[in-house]
Amino acid sequence: MSATELVARLNRGEVTSVEVTLQSLQAIAGQDANIRAFLSTNADAAIAQAKSIDEKRKAGQPVGKLAGLPIALKDNMCVTGVKTTCASRILENFVPPYDAGVVEKLKAADAVLIGKTNLDEFAMGSSTENSAFQVTRNPWNVEHTVGGSSGGSAAAVAARMVPWSLGSDTGGSIRQPAGFCGVVGMKPTYGRVSRYGLVAYASSLDQIGPFATDVASAALLLEIISGHDGRDSTSVDRPVPEYSQSVEQPLNGLRVGIAREHFVEGLDREVEAAIKQSLDVYRSLGAEVVELSLPHSKYAIATYYLIAASEASSNLARFDGVHYGHRAAKFDNLIDMYSASRGEGFGAEVKRRIMLGTYALSAGYYDAYYLKALKVRRLIRRDFDAAFERCDVLASPIASTPAFRLGELVNDPLAMYLSDIYTISANLAGIPGLSLPCGLSSTGLPIGLQLLAAPFEEEKLLRAARMFERATDWHTKRP
Amino acid sequence: MAEPLTKETVKKVAHLARLKLTDAELDLFTTQLGQVLGYVELLNELDTSAVEPMAHVADIANVFRDDEVRPSLPRVAALSNAPKSDGKYFVVPQILEEG
Numbered sequence: 001m002s003a004t005e006l007v008a009r010l011n012r013g014e015v016t017s018v019e020v021t022l023q024s025l026q027a028i029a030g031q032d033a034n035i036r037a038f039l040s041t042n043a044d045a046a047i048a049q050a051k052s053i054d055e056k057r058k059a060g061q062p063v064g065k066l067a068g069l070p071i072a073l074k075d076n077m078c079v080t081g082v083k084t085t086c087a088s089r090i091l092e093n094f095v096p097p098y099d100a101g102v103v104e105k106l107k108a109a110d111a112v113l114i115g116k117t118n119l120d121e122f123a124m125g126s127s128t129e130n131s132a133f134q135v136t137r138n139p140w141n142v143e144h145t146v147g148g149s150s151g152g153s154a155a156a157v158a159a160r161m162v163p164w165s166l167g168s169d170t171g172g173s174i175r176q177p178a179g180f181c182g183v184v185g186m187k188p189t190y191g192r193v194s195r196y197g198l199v200a201y202a203s204s205l206d207q208i209g210p211f212a213t214d215v216a217s218a219a220l221l222l223e224i225i226s227g228h229d230g231r232d233s234t235s236v237d238r239p240v241p242e243y244s245q246s247v248e249q250p251l252n253g254l255r256v257g258i259a260r261e262h263f264v265e266g267l268d269r270e271v272e273a274a275i276k277q278s279l280d281v282y283r284s285l286g287a288e289v290v291e292l293s294l295p296h297s298k299y300a301i302a303t304y305y306l307i308a309a310s311e312a313s314s315n316l317a318r319f320d321g322v323h324y325g326h327r328a329a330k331f332d333n334l335i336d337m338y339s340a341s342r343g344e345g346f347g348a349e350v351k352r353r354i355m356l357g358t359y360a361l362s363a364g365y366y367d368a369y370y371l372k373a374l375k376v377r378r379l380i381r382r383d384f385d386a387a388f389e390r391c392d393v394l395a396s397p398i399a400s401t402p403a404f405r406l407g408e409l410v411n412d413p414l415a416m417y418l419s420d421i422y423t424i425s426a427n428l429a430g431i432p433g434l435s436l437p438c439g440l441s442s443t444g445l446p447i448g449l450q451l452l453a454a455p456f457e458e459e460k461l462l463r464a465a466r467m468f469e470r471a472t473d474w475h476t477k478r479p
Numbered sequence: 480m481a482e483p484l485t486k487e488t489v490k491k492v493a494h495l496a497r498l499k500l501t502d503a504e505l506d507l508f509t510t511q512l513g514q515v516l517g518y519v520e521l522l523n524e525l526d527t528s529a530v531e532p533m534a535h536v537a538d539i540a541n542v543f544r545d546d547e548v549r550p551s552l553p554r555v556a557a558l559s560n561a562p563k564s565d566g567k568y569f570v571v572p573q574i575l576e577e578g
Contacts, residue, residue, distance in 0.1 A: 093560075095559065095560060097556035191537045296525075299522055302521050305515065306519055306522075320497070322569055323561060324560035324561065325562070326562070327562035334573075334574050336499075339494075339497045339499040340499050342497055342498050344499075348507075351498055351508070352511060354496050355489070355492050356512055356515060358496040359512070362492065362495060372522050373519075375527035375532050375533070377532075377533045378532065379527070413514075414511070414518055428536075429536060430537065
């Protein structure tokens with residue numbers, strides 16, 4: 001049952017929040033030893049929260065739009081009094097004294113916070129293998145990765161342990177795991193959702209978004225978490241449309257763009273076939289498919305890794321063993337305390353990106369690397385501006401292949417980076433993107449369709465996705 | 480654009496980044512970062528001399544708020560995650576020599 005169907009049942013009094021919360025906790029207890037999506041659960045607090053929502057409803061008081069339905073959060077979002085680790089040793093015991101902006105909104109809408117999910121350390125990775133604590137396994141085939149970095153949030157929804165969850169997307173970290181796990185995942189426009197209380201990785205690219213089993217549920221969750229927040233200076237002050245209402249309206253005269261750069265060597269044949277069939281679905285619904293070009297596509301990965309690493313090297317400077325986080329037991333002096341604490345606390349991928357960013361920003365290299373990347377970023381954005389003059393949404397694969405095997409790429413950082421080819425440009429351009437199920441491989445792994453739209457065109461994106469979903473049954477397939 | 484990455488350079492960068500690395504890590508990162516830097520050379524195919532850098536996609540300038548006092552984290556909460564504190568301050572190793 002989808003999240004919106006459960007919300008409707010809760011509102012009709014056919015089921016209580018305590019019952020749904022207990023079912024979710026049981027599902028986690030039953031499955032998570034195998035999947036390892038959760039870093040922590042908070043059963044007592046969740047049940048207490050569910051009880052108080054049930055009591056409100058019983059007493060005839062207004063209940064929030066999320067109606068007492070449980071939700072899981074990627075463990076890089078701060079919740080007061082709840083450990084927030086970023087899957088890093090350096091934050092292993094960090095307990096935030098405040099709520100993230102999205103957490104405030106979830107609480108105000110009566111969501112039940114049931115647990116925190118696994119991720120690549122500090123959201124740096126594409127497979128959730130870079131967690132300091134555990135490797136999450138794909139519910140469709142436990143030999144395969146869940147994608148990343150929001151792999152725990154994707155797997156928790158795919159395995160039906162929770163009806164929905166939140167992740168964060170810096171270069172595809174919501175959309176790619178959604179694709180690998182056969183669920184819906186969405187990255188909103190940069191600035192649509194507050195980043196306050198999201199532990200920063202690359203601040204000009206990070207954005208929080210929903211995972212759900214269907215488009216309508218993702219629309220409802222996005223509606224709740226969107227909106228201006230003065231504590232995030234890049235949060236945009238513009239009205240939040242009622243995504244959950246408009247999502248059911250099909251679009252007339254829809255133009256679906258495809259970029260020729262997206263259908264080249266290296267694309268798995270089954271993935272290519274699934275995307276082409278998806279285009280046929282759109283054609284059958286009256287949409288026009290428009291071929292166009294994103295000429296700077298091939299520069300996106302290089303641009304992204306320079307910018308993201310540079311921002312990360314600056315953002316992660318705050319972890320120094322002074323205010324919070326791990327402090328080394330042995331050191332010679334203050335500088336050595338910083339270096340030893342960070343050397344012990346960060347994992348290999350985080351160290352690599354901090355090093356890359358430090359190098360790209362350092363004297364003598366700044367112009368050649370960081371500044372160059374910022375210039376190419378503008379060219380990439382211009383490609384999309386031109387593309388969206390000719391189409392409403394852009395359709396593409398989410399990744400070149402279905403979920404790769406555990407261990408397949410993790411020892412080859414550059415190969416792992418290259419796997420982000422289809423998702424990364426949306427973050428550089430700041431545009432919204434969505435992944436939805438559009439097929440299964442011959443080995444039984446999900447294939448995801450990515451749709452992208454112009455800035456703040458989330459409504460169009462969700463409506464286009466819902467049109468596809470209504471015409472197909474891929475979203476009903478389960479592991 | 481750049482000469483091959485040496486272990487000495489990686490050591491220097493690790494110091495700038497305040498990261499204590501083992502010898503094995505230094506060797507590994509020299510190879511891996513060298514590969515990544517080799518890859519990003521790709522950007523030099525593009526003439527960007529007439530392109531303005533884009534630090535940010537959002538079309539917003541500085542955001543100001545009124546200069547008014549607002550509640551901040553209570554001291555106890557702010558210190559609650561400190562690796563070392565005396566209840567009033569964060570405690571760090573001695574920085575200045577006694578003189």
